[in-house]
Amino acid sequence: MKDFWQRFKRNRGAVIGLIILALVILIAVFAPILFPQSPWKMVQRPFLPPFERDALLLGTDALGRNVMAGLAYGAQVSLIIGLISTVASLAIGIPLGAIAGYFGGFVDDALMRFTEFFQTVPNFALAIVLVAIFEPSVESIIGAIAIVSWPPVARLVRGEVLSLRSREYVEAAILSGQRNSTIILKQILPNTLSPIIVLASLMVATAILLESSLSFLGLGDPNLMSWGYMIGAARTVIRQAWWLSLFPGVAIILTVLSLNLIGEGLNDALNPRLSRKGK
Amino acid sequence: MTFQDKASPILTIENLQVALPEGADRPFAVDDVSLTLRAGEILCIVGESGSGKSMSANAMMGLLPDLVVPSGGKIMFDGMDLLTLSNAERMEVRGKRIAMIFQEPMSALNPLMRVEDQIAEVFEAHGLLTPKERKARAVELLTEVGIPDPAKAATAYPFQLSGGQRQRVVIAMALALEPDVLIADEPTTALDVTTQAQILELIADLQKSHGMAVMFITHDFGVVAEIADRVAVMQFGKIVEQGTADDVLKNPTHDYTRKLLAAIPKLDPNAVFEPIKSKTILEVIALTKTYRSGGGLFGGPERVVHAVQDVNFRLGVGETLGVVGESGSGKSSVGRCLVRLQDPDSGSVLFAGDDMAKLSGENLRAARKSVQMIFQDPFSSLNPRTKVGKIISEGPIAHGVKPSVAYEKARELLELVGLDKSAFDRFPHEFSGGQRQRIGIARALALEPKVIIADEAVSALDVSIQAQVLDLLAELKERLNLSLVFITHDLRVAAKICDRIAVMQKGRVVELGPTQDVFNAPKSDYTRALIEAIPGRAQELEAAS
């Protein structure tokens, strides 16, 4: 663990990423305290430019809503959806990949054709169709993101399991009479953990981008203020109010960038020899 | 093998020192090494892994890994210090004056380029010949290195050639510009023994016909005996002994050299193995395994490999049966079929009244307890995240032994294989290759098996460690009355510990008999070829008689 932190620290970008992410998490957690009023509430005249009033540092939008409050609440949405949808895609991808890699043969063939199908289908278009048909809501968005994001997990886990499966220590475990379930859970999966953790951190970033893109197209949960929604709503007024698109965009970039940086740091720290995998 | 005293030095290494990056296990990969390479001689640099022998060779070519830098000394060649050359000068020397061949023929060629183009590049690099002449020379060179059908090989891609053929291509490239010096970095280590013999002969022949000086890096004293004029022995980055091949091999002066030489399993034609007349414990009847790849719904044409074809043998109680063969002979597949890591297509493996080849589920699980395996790679055979004690006791626990009892037994086993009890709470990465192999043996013994299959169990170890592990196995076998199936590619090792030997080729057992008969009066041509190819054999027999 100490080793791990030493190696992680050596990647300066990763440390910067960690600091940014910590800030975003803090803002998300304390949003209700920082901005007790609902982000949907009109607080000033519409199109108040930024840096004119201290209380409304980032100005107001077309309906006179506080942009800064929107950003803070948007952080909640991004982080929660990013996290849960990643957990959900791991929950689909890990068992699928592990079973395919461990049992091989026909099972592997069938599961991989299935995975390939989902990998071929245009991701974002499928997500749009899913959310549109099941009506935009937190659940449908998380579900759609999970459904389009699990194939890389399954492929990564399958590849790892496949290579670990032929490792001699796994064969020794088979000979010593351990059961398949024990071997998968105790001998194989723990050794695939590092690349999965790295991939997961990158997937949270991708999920946040996906969610924001869906919201931008008007497929966000109508009850939640999200960054993508803010930019989408500002699209038609971009000539009058540049700040309405600019600030949420910067928020997305910082959050996604921080996660990517952390992912690279984790990669350096967890598997020094594997620099490109899971793509 | 005569030592040409009068030949002039062509390359001299003076007090070479090569620094390792911080955090390595020692400050210098190569420390204060001085060597002289004379025209027309083969100088062997021999040592175990990590002795710095390859680093010395790479330093000459300016091909050291990134963080490893020469930190002192000189390498003088034709009035130049190779360590201080400009990039342009170095490129001029490389390939033209000094050429190099490498250990891994499978990866030493660009997979996407035709062989002739890769050879032609050598001329191109030095601005010689027209493109057409280069290709013609490529075919001539391929002919010289003895590739069958050179014209066809010239237009082939590397993946279409065998390992030995690829190594010949690499040698052809090295010869292209008639270099003064050829550096060969373990060029036969990755090859089968018969191919190795051919390549060694080729290098020796070419050395004579071209009058090159050859610096030959190896870990194998057998190879040294075959081709060296002079020898330098390295340990921990230093040269501990050097001299003519005869002197060093017959009268070693340094302890380390003596230890290394003593560790080599000897080929003693007069050794007599007591024939074992015990009951049969394991009988293999008509075992067959065929691999099929490709085919299927979307695949191309199917490829069929007959890995094991109609293999029959008996293993007696307390006996050690060697299964020897080159890569692809099916020897490992036999071992894996015995314990059902692979399912044989047909045939029987009779053990204690059961046919192991036909068992499944719980019955198989129970039967496997008695037939355990020791694996080749000490680094992948232990789960890196599990403590040693757990690794050893997992088996018994899976078979219902109480954990506390299994742990106690694991501690005893650690002592039995010559490790300290405290190893129980440590992780595999804290141990050396030889120690890991001992842990692997303890794991196999934990289930109190009757039969142990050792699949290349000492092949990945340095020769001195190898000797210790072999001694341990022999001792345990005696003490616990085990029967051993010992799978190996190394005939010296087989000769040392096997009672009987089965020689395999292309999936079939071509010869099976008592060890001394197989070595002294081989019945099959293939066995004879294998035995004659053992490096250093002729010299050893000559010395013994």
Add this chain to the structure above:
Amino acid sequence: MLRFIAMRLFKAAIILIAIVTLNFFLIHAAPGDPAAVMAGEAGAADEIFLQQLREQFGLDKPLLTQLGLYLSGILQLDLGFSYRQQMPVADLIWDRLPATLLLTFTAFVISLVLGTLAGVLASARVGKWSDTIISTVALLFYATPLYWIALMAVLLFSVQLNWLPGFGYETVGGNFTGFARLLDIAQHLVLPALTLGLFFMAVYMRMTRASMLEVSTMDFVKTAKAKGLKPGIIQRRHIFRNAMLPVVTLAGLQAGQLVGGAVLTETVFAWPGIGRLMFDALAQRDYNVLLGVFFVSAAMVLVFNLITDILYRVVDPRIRAS
């Protein structure tokens, strides 16, 4: 080669059928009457049209029969009828497809060429400042939402600087013909294609850089050095060609994302392609159009995949032989 292409086409056909089946089940999984879903529920379609749909797709018959009817419809290139637009979906898509093909293909080429170029450059100067700059910029593009960079590009290059048009496919009322029209379209293409390509450029750059660095540690590169070859030749002939293999594979996989990204780009730039069509259909809950676009974009991805597969076979003799 022909056999290989035939095999791949067969496989692609199976995937397309699977997608149609998926579409079919989505319609049925959606809340509400499937007929209303097909008509587009926000369209408040009249009862006569709904009844007509029920008959055409046998919505009162067993599910399997319905699937058969639906599949046979698609086989005849009938993607249904858009009640909102009063046009067959296939016609709608057919009209818009060329614009999307132009956009995605241009973006694909730009991103692949610039991305690998930047990757090669960065790997050749690994650790130096130029590598740091290229890598940082790539990391930024990698984290930037496509639609946002598109908006910012409009704001900067179109609104502020007035260098390039930021709206549409050609100048409205320009009535250009011949070469002038091509030039006009090309001008309109610059911003959408660049913004769509940026993210993928970052992806390819990172992949190329990593792959170049990995290949440069391989044994055959050492062999090439030992021959006395110049670093430039080793870089081009030995490292680059081998390093491109995983990049080509990745490019095939990323094609799907590219087509998806077109929805966002076309929305921002009012580019009259199928992505914009999808966005409009979203607002109107015109599901037939939505599913139709989804189907066609999947078909486009399959074509991209086929191209990269063929490319891969051309580059790698090992695959060619097997």
